[in-house]
Amino acid sequence: xxxxILSVLLASAMVASLAGCGGKEExxxxxxxxxxxxxxxxxxxxxxxxxxxxxxxEAVTAKLLVWGPAEDQxxxxxxxxxxxCEQFAAEHPNWDITFEYGVCxxxxxxxxxxxxxxxxxxxxxxxxxxVTDLVKANAIARLGGETENAVxxxxxxxxxxxxxxxxxxxxxxxxxxxxxxxxxxxxFTEDEAKNLDTMIAKTKISFPITNSWYIQAFxxxxxxxxxxxxxxxxxxxxxxGDKAVAVTDYLVDLVANPNFVDDxxxxxxxxxxxxxxxxxxxxxxxxxxxxxxxGDNLGISSLPTITINGEEKQMMSxxxxxxxxVNPNCENMQVAVALxxxxxxxxxxxxxxxxxxxxxxxxxxxAQPEIQSDALVVAQNETFDKTAIIQxxxxxxxxxxxxxxxxxxxxxxxxxxxxxxxxxxEALNESMNTSVVD
Amino acid sequence: MKEQGTTxxxxxxxxxxIIVHVxxxxxxxxxxxxILWVVLTSFRGEKGSYVSSFFPKTYTLxxxxxxxxxxxxxxxxxxxxxxxxxxxxSCIVSTVFVLAVSYCTSRLRFRMRKPYMNMAMIxxxxxxxxxxxxxxxxxxxxxxxxxxxxRVALVLVYSGGAxxxxxxxxxxxxxxxxxxxxxxxxxxxxxxxxxxxxxIPLSKPIIVYTVLTSFIAPWVxxxxxxxxxxxxxxxxxxxxxxxxxxxxxxxxxxxxxFAAGSVCISIPIAILFVYLQRYYVExxxxxxxx
Numbered sequence: 257x258x259x260x261i262l263s264v265l266l267a268s269a270m271v272a273s274l275a276g277c278g279g280k281e282e283x284x285x286x287x288x289x290x291x292x293x294x295x296x297x298x299x300x301x302x303x304x305x306x307x308x309x310x311x312x313x314e315a316v317t318a319k320l321l322v323w324g325p326a327e328d329q330x331x332x333x334x335x336x337x338x339x340x341c342e343q344f345a346a347e348h349p350n351w352d353i354t355f356e357y358g359v360c361x362x363x364x365x366x367x368x369x370x371x372x373x374x375x376x377x378x379x380x381x382x383x384x385x386x387v388t389d390l391v392k393a394n395a396i397a398r399l400g401g402e403t404e405n406a407v408x409x410x411x412x413x414x415x416x417x418x419x420x421x422x423x424x425x426x427x428x429x430x431x432x433x434x435x436x437x438x439x440x441x442x443x444f445t446e447d448e449a450k451n452l453d454t455m456i457a458k459t460k461i462s463f464p465i466t467n468s469w470y471i472q473a474f475x476x477x478x479x480x481x482x483x484x485x486x487x488x489x490x491x492x493x494x495x496x497g498d499k500a501v502a503v504t505d506y507l508v509d510l511v512a513n514p515n516f517v518d519d520x521x522x523x524x525x526x527x528x529x530x531x532x533x534x535x536x537x538x539x540x541x542x543x544x545x546x547x548x549x550x551g552d553n554l555g556i557s558s559l560p561t562i563t564i565n566g567e568e569k570q571m572m573s574x575x576x577x578x579x580x581x582v583n584p585n586c587e588n589m590q591v592a593v594a595l596x597x598x599x600x601x602x603x604x605x606x607x608x609x610x611x612x613x614x615x616x617x618x619x620x621x622x623a624q625p626e627i628q629s630d631a632l633v634v635a636q637n638e639t640f641d642k643t644a645i646i647q648x649x650x651x652x653x654x655x656x657x658x659x660x661x662x663x664x665x666x667x668x669x670x671x672x673x674x675x676x677x678x679x680x681x682e683a684l685n686e687s688m689n690t691s692v693v694d
Numbered sequence: 695m696k697e698q699g700t701t702x703x704x705x706x707x708x709x710x711x712i713i714v715h716v717x718x719x720x721x722x723x724x725x726x727x728x729i730l731w732v733v734l735t736s737f738r739g740e741k742g743s744y745v746s747s748f749f750p751k752t753y754t755l756x757x758x759x760x761x762x763x764x765x766x767x768x769x770x771x772x773x774x775x776x777x778x779x780x781x782x783x784s785c786i787v788s789t790v791f792v793l794a795v796s797y798c799t800s801r802l803r804f805r806m807r808k809p810y811m812n813m814a815m816i817x818x819x820x821x822x823x824x825x826x827x828x829x830x831x832x833x834x835x836x837x838x839x840x841x842x843x844x845r846v847a848l849v850l851v852y853s854g855g856a857x858x859x860x861x862x863x864x865x866x867x868x869x870x871x872x873x874x875x876x877x878x879x880x881x882x883x884x885x886x887x888x889x890x891x892x893x894i895p896l897s898k899p900i901i902v903y904t905v906l907t908s909f910i911a912p913w914v915x916x917x918x919x920x921x922x923x924x925x926x927x928x929x930x931x932x933x934x935x936x937x938x939x940x941x942x943x944x945x946x947x948x949x950x951x952f953a954a955g956s957v958c959i960s961i962p963i964a965i966l967f968v969y970l971q972r973y974y975v976e977x978x979x980x981x982x983x984x
Contacts, residue, residue, distance in 0.1 A: 326768070326927060332767075333766070358924070358925030360925040361941070368925055372830065372831070522945065522949070523744045526742045526743075529741070
């Protein structure tokens with residue numbers, strides 16, 4: 257009996273394998289086909305009618321695939337995305353929309369959408385540093401018309417710039433993304449928390465110096481720049497001269513300070529929990545953990561200043577935004593653009609804030625007293641407005657990350673001293689401005 | 695004189711044994727240490743990814759409970775079942791493939807035999823993920839990239855290349871005396887009958903080896919699963935799930951659950967191994983009695 261089963265199995269597997277081969281051969285030319293179609297230009301702005309009145313809309317039957325992070329689709333954290341989509345459908349009775357959802361964190365949009373643009377979501381959420389790659393892959397539609405006006409009138413210029421390339425708007429922003437400082441109020445007063453050197457003199461602090469998303473804060477503080485104002489690719493990254501060397505010297509001392517803890521492998525949060533560390537640098541994603549660790553003693557503020565050569569300099573973090581984009585291969589452009597606009601609207605941002613504490617960026621919403629009283633929102637927005645630069649998303653920015661990370665590691669390993677600071681800084685500047693690919 | 699000779703021999707043997715055992719103990723420690731650490735972490739009571747001590751300060755089962763109950767964002771039980779299903783089917787398909795191809799290359803003589811074996815050797819030199827994107831588009835064009843067909847697609851991906859990894863099984867089949875086949879032919883057996891009545895019963899160890907390697911592949915593969923599942927979270931395999939637990943948004947909350955997950959995925963593999971191991975040893979020691 258066993259042997260018969262085995263033989264049947266073998267035979268069926270062979271048949272299946274033959275059938276499989278046939279299918280594959282026929283299908284082989286598909287990738288190139290997909291490639292050419294995707295090349296169709298999407299230069300013209302998608303005229304998304306923001307639907308002034310339901311009565312004027314023509315009847316449309318649409319199927320929309322929407323991608324967002326898992327937290328936005330889980331019942332326990334409010335089910336934000338499906339709820340908003342249903343509300344959107346209810347506001348447009350003439351549109352018969354079927355929604356489908358997929359899971360794609362904002363930061364992964366670049367990878368997941370560009371892998372197969374045609375099969376990707378019609379409406380998706382992305383982090384703004386993905387925008388260059390998305391535009392290059394023709395995976396994101398330029399927004400125009402009323403949507404563009406609405407975005408520009410309800411967001412600060414910095415946020416609009418973060419999702420625009422050469423004046424063309426590519427997404428509807430719904431939150432900001434940056435890092436700031438969590439500190440223990442029982443260890444520092446609010447005034448002490450304004451200067452890093454005062455803080456470190458008092459108790460231990462933790463900073464992720466080996467992470468290149470953080471280390472630039474010190475260099476930018478002393479006048480180093482990224483691509484001029486952040487968009488001029490030809491200007492390059494300027495970490496040259498005395499201003500950068502002064503920072504390197506400062507960091508040598510900082511890292512050597514016994515009160516300095518490199519925030520690696522979660523050391524900062526662990527220290528905050530057991531009370532050995534007084535301040536960490538992180539973003540809104542760590543708010544719940546920090547709140548749990550410190551309770552009422554949790555202080556949140558924008559970045560402190562540092563004292564370089566006797567002068568107070570403001571640390572500057574990288575900031576970005578998260579936005580909603582529309583796929584140019586979408587069949588019902590009008591509906592997709594309207595949905596993107598709706599998901600980025602003040603109402604949707606308010607719901608997002610209520611359900612998941614996602615910090616809103618809509619200027620009208622930020623003015624509301626309820627939101628004004630939230631320390632996290634205030635700190636994040638203050639950081640975004642005052643102690644941050646927009647993280648550049650020009651292509652050459654990709655050369656920055658690895659050299660900067662290695663620099664951070666070299667500080668921690670003690671490879672950089674006052675004697676070789678100038679030399680190491682020069683080497684850093686050079687490697688950041690050298691493309692690995694060319 | 696005589697006595698002295700035996701003593702020195704004994705001492706020598708003792709010294710050799712001590713050295714050998716010390717070396718083995720060190721190696722065993724090095725190998726077991728990370729596993730022990732993962733198991734300990736999976737029972738750790740303190741939260742977060744950073745620890746200052748090797749042994750946890752408090753022990754708890756909550757990490758396992760979280761892994762299987764907190765399914766809102768990372769649905770581990772679902773991923774576990776996905777992977778188990780995929781592993782079982784791809785294990786069956788690829789075992790059949792490998793054995794069939796090995797038998798053909800070992801016993802049959804046909805014109806394409808040598809060219810095929812050379813081609814397989816050369817193709818085997820390229821890493822599989824080179825063809826990742828091409829594989830995705832091929833699967834898409836035959837409609838296997840959406841919905842529940844994703845599982846079928848993954849089974850195909852993990853078992854499709856099996857025909858190229860026949861070398862070890864072929865080598866084993868070569869050691870089975872041809873006289874056995876000839877005897878069977880004289881009794882009127884067909885080639886297929888020889889395969890499953892003579893060759894297969896004699897090759898248990900190599901079947902066990904093939905089953906084990908093909909069963910493990912879906913549990914450890916990340917890159918193909920990621921490319922083929924894309925945004926379809928309900929078809930994620932454990933590798934993607936475990937990777938997601940270590941992203942900056944989740945790591946602080948999920949780190950100990952991640953260790954618990956790592957322990958859990960070793961269970962089905964361990965069960966299969968323990969069950970099949972006796973055939974392994976049997977076959978290896980008994981060799982083939984001509």
